[in-house]
Amino acid sequence: MTDPILTLADVRLTLDGNAGPVEILRGIDLRVARGETLGLVGPSGSGKSSLLMLMGGLERATGGHVRALGQDLGAMNEDQLARFRRGNMGVVFQSFHLIPTMTALENVAVPLELAGAADAFDRAEAELAAVGLGPRAGHYPGQLSGGEQQRVALARAVVTRPAILLADEPTGNLDSATGAAIMDLLFDLRESHGATLVMVTHAPELAARCDRVVGLADGRIAEGAA
Template identity: 60%
Template sequence: MIFLDKLRKSVFIGGRTLTILHPVSLHIPRGQFVAVMGPSGSGKSTLLGLMAGLDAPSGGEIRINDRVITRMNEDELARFRGVNIGFVFQSYQLIPTLTALENVQVPLEIQGRAGAGARARELLAAVGLQSRGGHYPAQLSGGEQQRVAIARAFACRPPVLLADEPTGNLDSATGGQIIELLRALHREQQATLVLVTHDPEIAGAAERTVRLLDGKVAEDTAQPPQPARARALR
């Protein structure tokens, strides 16, 4: 469950205050798949960064699974994030000096989980990359790197998965596979999935679309989720 209560963000820039997010209040029940849409500059990435605790709001409160993350200090936040939140970026953000397998293993090792290697191999297999574990990010295509990033985001089975335009740099067929993979993992692990996208077709797969405009929620609509296609990746 994610609860945003009058969440605000403004920055002081060039001698004046720029409001990026006006008070936004949202309740996202556990396990829901929400698409966040809106024009460039409307505040989507800002909202997601705040939900992930990667950025501090100017006001308001964020509760995730009944913990108020906006009151945590850096250490508490880092620990909370490690256990509860998976984040997928548009630009993958893999560690270039580590192999695919090692990238997936990192969050498991930070958590001190036993069997990190086995779990990482299982995750790479789930995203169809079992044979690429020894490859470095530069040796993988964009779609493959994003699959590694998704495996990493799901490594610790976080109850909340946040994805900021995860298919923005991919062709539409590869993007479609990435979305199917996110949906499959979301279903299998009952994770709450908040996905920023510009693509109406991708948003159509969600149960709900929140549309931002100038830092405000302009529209919040529930929709019947599309039936899942067959597993796109094996």
Template identity: 65%
Template sequence: MTASSASESASQSISPAGAIVTLADVKLTLTSTAGPVNILRGIDLSVAPGERIGIVGPSGSGKSTLLAVLGGLEGVSSGQVRVAGADLNKLKEDELALWRRQRIGIVFQAFNLIPTMTALENVMVPMELAGAADAEARAKAALAQVGLAERETHYPAQLSGGEQQRVALARAVAPKPALLLADEPTGNLDGSTGQTIIDLLFGEAARLNSTLILITHDQSLAERCDRVVRIEDGRIRSIEPGKAVLAQAAD
């Protein structure tokens, strides 16, 4: 396959029948005192199981809102939203919460740890809420996987920023999610610490065979993914292959 043919195939949608994510003409309009605000303006996207997707675009383009839609945190005004085996438009709030705990892992820019809980307890919370009998064992394994086996009993205030984000990553991957979402996960970290988090993120997604959808302002980071989706003004402007895919195609 040539680099040009790889680019053409990357811009095409994955067959919805085999997709873990299918968005069809997704629109989201919010009301404000100045009138309606169109956040998403007709998003069409299919993602294959195990694929790594980088989402880039200017601030205010709708990237984080799109991720919130994928995670069932934000409803849409119209359009089809099928994610990890569920039609999100048909789920009630309690059904969405259970689906999210079982099928989705989310890593935010802010660590979002509970300050009164230890690292181990923070990782256990979503699994306990989902009724997992082995929540503690899985949380311990996840913390060990990100290099924090010796920090289980530490509280967030006793951890560095990088360690807190590793706890957040462990919390996201411990349930072995089908889909892993990350919204600027290195935004609050220095360069070397951020690189460690990214390597762990990609490594855990590969180990679990989880689909990864990553928002970043770093084009070089996005290009580590299989495809790079550029969003502007609530619309997908382009979908291109990542550098690794182009390199393989050129061989």
């Protein structure tokens, strides 16, 4: 693999539990190519979501190294990590994480405003239209269905044209038909923007759409790593 966009070397994560330290990840070695779609699968508690959070700098490894776009995430402080994510990553969560006091348009514009983009609202409006929610731009999250809220979250994740898209069970809170529509949209957005997509999923049919699938078990890679 040439020029990986994400590189993890002997990555470990240990957290403090009620009964003492808990090993979440136990020596992960993984490289993700530019433009690749990678599915992370495995049983609950296997470390999938924790691994995704480490890739996004949302959690810090307690051992090993995580590099994204050639940058060592472990060497950055919280402010540096936030700026790096803002410019290079889009993250989509199962629970949407929209700001309830902001309209759909305002939610999508947030990362652009933080980056100082003068045309933040014009770009946000265009992105909402791209996900089929142009007429709902003025609605608040509480006025939107689950599928609509996830569309807003997708629009927010891709509006900055990130190089890396991270998705943690993006259809987990949706019914099967709505979830399928969201996944079609996610893959379409990834392809149109040329981003690298890493997705945690329990759904075999979603994992099958990825270029490569990596299985985790007990904090270790079980299959498919390269």
